[in-house]
Amino acid sequence: MYIEVGKRRVFASASDWPGWCRSGKDENAALEALAAAAPRYAAVPKAARIAFAPGVGFMVVERLPGDTTTEFGAPSQIAEAERKRLTKKEAGRLSALVAACWTVLDRVVEKAPPALRKGPRGGGRDRDAIVDHVLGAEAGYARMIGLRLKQPPASDAAAVRDHRNAIVAGIRGGTKVGANRRWPARYAARRIAWHAVDHAFEIEDRAE
Incomplete structure (x- = not known):
C-alpha cells in the first residue's frame, strides 16, 4: 500500500x-x-x-x-518501489489490469444516461464529456511513457482501441528503460488505471 x-x-x-x-x-x-x-x-x-x-x-x-x-x-x-524495472510477467499482469479498467469504464458508460446528476452547486460533467476527458488525459499520460498520441474521437471505436493498445504496449515496454520515459511503467499503470476507475465510479454514482 x-x-x-x-x-x-x-x-x-x-x-x-x-x-x-x-x-x-x-x-x-x-x-x-x-x-x-x-x-x-x-x-x-x-x-x-x-x-x-x-x-x-x-x-x-x-x-x-x-x-x-x-x-x-x-x-x-x-x-x-515503482522505479524497479518490470519483468515480462509483471508487465503482462499490469497491462491486463489497465485494459480491464477500460473494460469496466466502457461497461459503465454503456449503461449510463447521457445526462448525469449534478453536484450541489450544479457542476459536474455529463457522461460523454467524462469520456472525452479521460481520453484527453490519457493522451497526456502517454507522453510520460515516451509515446506521442493524439486524442481519439470517443465515437471512433477503432481509434480508441488503437489508442489504448498503444498505451498498453508502452506499459509492457517498461521492461526496458528509455530516455523518453518520465514515468516508470508501474506508476504509469497505477495512474492511468486510477483515472479510468475513478471516473467509472463517478458515472455510476451520478447516474443513480
Missing part, C-alpha cells in the same frame, strides 16, 4: 492492483474508502481474469509527501 499525504487530501493506493486507489481527508479516511471500494474494484480483476482476494487489513509499504496535484485530486507521487 502506498500512502500519499497532502495537506487536505490523502491517497491510499494498492501497490499490486492498479486502479484500486481512493482518497480521504486523512490516512484513516483514505484507507476506509479503499476498503469500501474493494467490491466495486473487484470488477477489474474479474475482467482481467486475475484472482482477487483483498483479505482484511492493509500493510503500508511507502508514505509519500504529496504536492499540488495531490491536493487537486490525483495521486501524483512515484513510489520508490
